[in-house]
Amino acid sequence: MSAPINTEEPRFAQFKLVLLGESAVGKVLHRFVKDSFDDFRESTIGAAFLTQTILLDHNTTVKFEIWDTAGQERYKSLAPMYYRNANCALVVFDLTKQESLEKAKSWIKELQRQANSDIVIALTGNKLDLVQEDEGAREVSEDEARAYANELGLLYFEVSAKTGQEIKESFKSIAEKLPIEEKVNPRQGRRSRNVDLSRPNTNDQQACGC
Amino acid sequence: MESISGRSISSSPITIHESYIPEPNDSGILEETGRDRAKEPLAPPLLKRKSIVSMSENSLLLSDLQASVPTTAVTLENVDQEEASGPEEETFEQGIATALRHSRLSPSIRSTRSSIVPTLTIFSDEEDDVNEGDDYDEQEEEEDGSSQRRTFGRLLGNLLSTDDRNSLSNSLRNSVHSGIDENTEGISLVQKLNFGYEMESTDDNEDMTEFFSRRKHFFILSSAGKPIYSMHGSDEILTVFSGVIQTIVSFFQYKFDGTTESLKSFESGKVKFVFLNRYPIILMATSSYNESTIEISQQLEFLYNFLLTTLSKPHIDKMFQKRENFDLRKLLGRADIACMDSICKDLANFHNPGLIIGGLECLRLRKTIRNKIEKRLLMNKSENLLYGLLVAPGGRLITVLRPRKHTLHTSDLQLLFSLIFNTNTFKTYNNTDSQTSGSEENSAADEEFWVPLCLPKFNPNGFLYCFIQFLDLKSKELVERHGINPDDSTPSGDGTKLSLILISAYKDSFFEMREVGKNVFRNLCGNRPIYRELYRSIIGTQGADGSTGLPYGAVSPADIPAPLIKHFIYKSKKHTQFLFSRIHGSTQETMEDPKTRSQIMLLYSKMHSLVNTNNSTGGGINTSLQKQDENFEVTQLSANLTSSNFIYYINWKVGVPREDGQISTDTIVGFVIVTPAYEVYMITNGGVVDKQILVNSCKSIVRWCKRNEDRLFVSGGAVF
Ligand SMILES: Nc1nc2c(ncn2[C@@H]2O[C@H](COP(=O)(O)OP(=O)(O)OP(=O)(O)O)[C@@H](O)[C@H]2O)c(=O)[nH]1
Ligand SMILES: [Mg+2]
Numbered sequence: 012m013s014a015p016i017n018t019e020e021p022r023f024a025q026f027k028l029v030l031l032g033e034s035a036v037g038k039v040l041h042r043f044v045k046d047s048f049d050d051f052r053e054s055t056i057g058a059a060f061l062t063q064t065i066l067l068d069h070n071t072t073v074k075f076e077i078w079d080t081a082g083q084e085r086y087k088s089l090a091p092m093y094y095r096n097a098n099c100a101l102v103v104f105d106l107t108k109q110e111s112l113e114k115a116k117s118w119i120k121e122l123q124r125q126a127n128s129d130i131v132i133a134l135t136g137n138k139l140d141l142v143q144e145d146e147g148a149r150e151v152s153e154d155e156a157r158a159y160a161n162e163l164g165l166l167y168f169e170v171s172a173k174t175g176q177e178i179k180e181s182f183k184s185i186a187e188k189l190p191i192e193e194k195v196n197p198r199q200g201r202r203s204r205n206v207d208l209s210r211p212n213t214n215d216q217q218a219c220g221c
Numbered sequence: 222m223e224s225i226s227g228r229s230i231s232s233s234p235i236t237i238h239e240s241y242i243p244e245p246n247d248s249g250i251l252e253e254t255g256r257d258r259a260k261e262p263l264a265p266p267l268l269k270r271k272s273i274v275s276m277s278e279n280s281l282l283l284s285d286l287q288a289s290v291p292t293t294a295v296t297l298e299n300v301d302q303e304e305a306s307g308p309e310e311e312t313f314e315q316g317i318a319t320a321l322r323h324s325r326l327s328p329s330i331r332s333t334r335s336s337i338v339p340t341l342t343i344f345s346d347e348e349d350d351v352n353e354g355d356d357y358d359e360q361e362e363e364e365d366g367s368s369q370r371r372t373f374g375r376l377l378g379n380l381l382s383t384d385d386r387n388s389l390s391n392s393l394r395n396s397v398h399s400g401i402d403e404n405t406e407g408i409s410l411v412q413k414l415n416f417g418y419e420m421e422s423t424d425d426n427e428d429m430t431e432f433f434s435r436r437k438h439f440f441i442l443s444s445a446g447k448p449i450y451s452m453h454g455s456d457e458i459l460t461v462f463s464g465v466i467q468t469i470v471s472f473f474q475y476k477f478d479g480t481t482e483s484l485k486s487f488e489s490g491k492v493k494f495v496f497l498n499r500y501p502i503i504l505m506a507t508s509s510y511n512e513s514t515i516e517i518s519q520q521l522e523f524l525y526n527f528l529l530t531t532l533s534k535p536h537i538d539k540m541f542q543k544r545e546n547f548d549l550r551k552l553l554g555r556a557d558i559a560c561m562d563s564i565c566k567d568l569a570n571f572h573n574p575g576l577i578i579g580g581l582e583c584l585r586l587r588k589t590i591r592n593k594i595e596k597r598l599l600m601n602k603s604e605n606l607l608y609g610l611l612v613a614p615g616g617r618l619i620t621v622l623r624p625r626k627h628t629l630h631t632s633d634l635q636l637l638f639s640l641i642f643n644t645n646t647f648k649t650y651n652n653t654d655s656q657t658s659g660s661e662e663n664s665a666a667d668e669e670f671w672v673p674l675c676l677p678k679f680n681p682n683g684f685l686y687c688f689i690q691f692l693d694l695k696s697k698e699l700v701e702r703h704g705i706n707p708d709d710s711t712p713s714g715d716g717t718k719l720s721l722i723l724i725s726a727y728k729d730s731f732f733e734m735r736e737v738g739k740n741v742f743r744n745l746c747g748n749r750p751i752y753r754e755l756y757r758s759i760i761g762t763q764g765a766d767g768s769t770g771l772p773y774g775a776v777s778p779a780d781i782p783a784p785l786i787k788h789f790i791y792k793s794k795k796h797t798q799f800l801f802s803r804i805h806g807s808t809q810e811t812m813e814d815p816k817t818r819s820q821i822m823l824l825y826s827k828m829h830s831l832v833n834t835n836n837s838t839g840g841g842i843n844t845s846l847q848k849q850d851e852n853f854e855v856t857q858l859s860a861n862l863t864s865s866n867f868i869y870y871i872n873w874k875v876g877v878p879r880e881d882g883q884i885s886t887d888t889i890v891g892f893v894i895v896t897p898a899y900e901v902y903m904i905t906n907g908g909v910v911d912k913q914i915l916v917n918s919c920k921s922i923v924r925w926c927k928r929n930e931d932r933l934f935v936s937g938g939a940v941f
Contacts, residue, residue: 035555054559056560057672058672059669060731061667061669085554
């Protein structure tokens with residue numbers, strides 16, 4: 012095992028991401044998490060928690076802890092619990108349903124009021140495949156939605172959970188906007204220092220990597 | 222859960238609903254939730270009544286359902302026994318029409334004793350002249366110290382020799398003997414379980430003819446007549462019927478003297494209409510499966526409890542208090558509708574043995590292993606954890622972790638399991654190439670769920686939070702770690718996943734529960750004996766040569782051995798748990814085939830409704846013949862010595878479609894024994910039924926299940 016050069020130290024950061032949006036817009040983005048798409052899977056009850064790790068560049072790993080929330084109105088009062096400490100939020104709407112954008116806008120307002128002030132918000136239009144198949148199916152104009160996002164300083168994507176189009180890219184862009192330097196996992200950092208013989212660690216007993 | 226705490230069985234009555242108050246039977250043992258042994262007059266198969274509406278005050282009271290208690294019956298049409306015009310002809314549609322027509326007239330209300338004799342009494346002097354040969358089970362007799370046992374044993378022998386005594390009706394004798402003449406051993410039970418059952422599914426079809434052709438319906442509406450849900454039909458159909466149902470229900474609600482009562486059920490030809498009035502919600506079901514009213518009511522109760530589970534009672538009440546005309550559909554999302562769809566589908570297809578038999582299914586495990594698992598659950602318990610449940614695929618309980626003072630109710634667990642195992646919401650991804658993806662990637666994508674639920678029996682007013690996590694026992698990593706050779710023939714997908722459910726009263730304790738879950742799974746997987754026993758029981762036994770046998774968890778009648786018995790269910794009343802065997806000689810595939818399951822459970826449901834409805838007071842042996850449809854004919858023989866011991870012997874004539882398109886008539890025999898301690902339901906192949914072998918097999922099953930009680934059932938659980 013060769014000791015990494017200090018400047019090339021592998022970086023590992025962990026972020027909390029929350030998925031919000033009206034029911035049935037396609038929030039879980041299985042493509043991103045599992046590279047699979049399930050038509051039969053039914054709507055979320057409560058919330059689901061999952062993790063996904065992406066390699067941002069050759070030595071930066073970003074792990075997302077994702078809360079996939081249920082879009083149903085009745086769970087709304089639980090939402091603050093999920094976005095409270097979130098570093099980023101993916102507010103999803105359905106490109107073929109105008110009212111789902113309205114719902115997304117109200118989520119964005121709520122996040123800007125109640126969530127961390129430095130939360131990265133990405134407005135995401137899903138079901139791009141349907142729109143590409145039939146432009147008539149589109150109810151939300153890209154220009155309009157994008158303008159809205161720009162105005163509020165949000166990221167904007169159009170994706171398809173079904174085909175996987177733009178999913179990976181969008182998560183990458185989010186990761187790039189996140190403050191990786193501040194978030195470097197201390198344990199991971201310690202471990203890499205442990206193998207760095209030039210900086211012997213004397214007092215860190217708990218540092219054994221589980 | 223009451224089954225797990227012996228104390229709650231003896232100390233507190235377990236109720237299915239406030240208005241169902243189970244009464245102790247002779248031996249003082251209370252009935253379990255879900256399936257109160259409520260007696261109700263069996264619909265008279267032999268009397269031709271056009272429409273019968275029975276009413277009971279204050280909705281469903283158990284006492285009203287007891288055969289001995291007079292009930293108020295409203296007869297909508299003159300009971301005219303001469304009128305032979307087939308009631309079969311009257312359909313769902315006509316039934317509704319009949320009820321509607323009469324709801325505008327003033328029905329003549331008269332009290333009748335519900336003395337409709339459901340069966341033909343053959344003789345009732347069973348004490349005399351008994352066949353001494355069959356001493357039922359000495360071991361039993363010692364245990365219960367009851368002299369009933371001996372007579373019971375005699376009766377059992379007696380029952381099976383009644384044909385020799387020339388005291389059975391011709392129809393019964395014919396059907397019992399017919400098998401002996403034509404040897405039908407060649408046809409397996411699995412082949413016979415093909416008597417033309419059509420699977421039910423949900424739909425939102427606009428076609429009225431389609432709609433009326435359904436054999437089972439469920440409707441939910443508000444007391445104001447606003448539609449909420451229907452199993453079949455489009456929104457428009459639901460809207461129309463909600464109005465109709467509300468009209469019928471409210472018409473019968475107010476008596477002339479100002480008091481209220483509520484419509485319970487009526488029959489129209491082959492179709493039974495059952496109502497459940499739970500202000501501000503009304504539920505109605507129709508069935509043409511010849512189910513009993515009490516069974517259908519329990520199904521409605523289950524559906525109603527599901528609504529409470531998702532919304533909670535106070536929430537529903539609040540919405541309707543604000544506005545009588547509230548549309549509850551506003552609160553229900555796709556997920557809820559999907560859940561109701563799958564619950565209705567399960568109910569209509571008899572896919573939930575626990576609801577039919579009344580209890581929970583449990584995973585067979587060695588006692589030491591179950592104890593070890595319980596120890597590990599206790600070890601990892603955290604402060605805000607209220608209950609923990611470890612469950613095998615299909616909702617088979619492995620064990621529970623619970624506080625000393627609290628138990629969980631069977632019906633709450635049935636709801637929870639039904640939500641987790643019978644809907645698609647918690648199914649894991651349809652990952653076709655799971656074999657190729659590494660374990661690390663798998664675990665990265667494994668979801669954990671955090672679900673607010675109201676468990677109505679635990680507390681109808683508040684929500685609990687359920688942490689739900691799955692562990693794939695067949696994951697590459699685990700299989701390699703413990704030196705197991707996973708075989709392609711063994712179950713896969715969701716059939717290999719353990720579920721851990723951790724319940725907390727605090728909505729923000731997700732990460733605490735998650736930590737518990739992680740540690741529990743780590744401890745369970747890290748222990749080779751535990752892991753291997755779970756693998757053996759759920760997935761398959763590992764042979765020395767690396768081959769995999771059938772899962773140990775599924776007991777076959779041959780394991781006992783119980784000759785002649787092709788399938789059985791043994792329910793221990795003390796535990797409110799049951800053992801559901803595999804079909805003798807069947808493959809995993811057959812057991813999982815939904816249609817086979819439906820047909821076998823249909824038989825059990827028929828047997829169970831006999832247990833529920835057919836124990837008239839006093840001893841006697843009864844027999845009756847019922848023709849249910851062209852493919853299905855029942856001859857039943859029942860004997861009940863006291864109010865707590867029963868024997869039923871049922872001969873079904875079933876039409877099995879042959880390859881050449883012809884229908885061949887065949888027989889399946891069902892045999893039920895009910896005592897205060899257990900219920901055994903058995904199915905044999907028909908054909909040659911040697912009574913001595915049948916009795917011996919039956920004894921063997923009871924003895925075997927008693928001996929293996931510690932392996933078959935969870936008692937106590939992990940208590941803190
Ligand atoms: N054509 C197409 N269909 C999609 C896409 N993403 C999701 N869907 C479908 O949209 C429906 C809803 O998807 P879900 O993932 O359940 O929606 P959700 O936003 O998670 O909804 P809740 O869990 O109720 O909040 C499903 O039938 C999906 O198959 C997509 O990119 N293209
Ligand atoms: Mg979802």
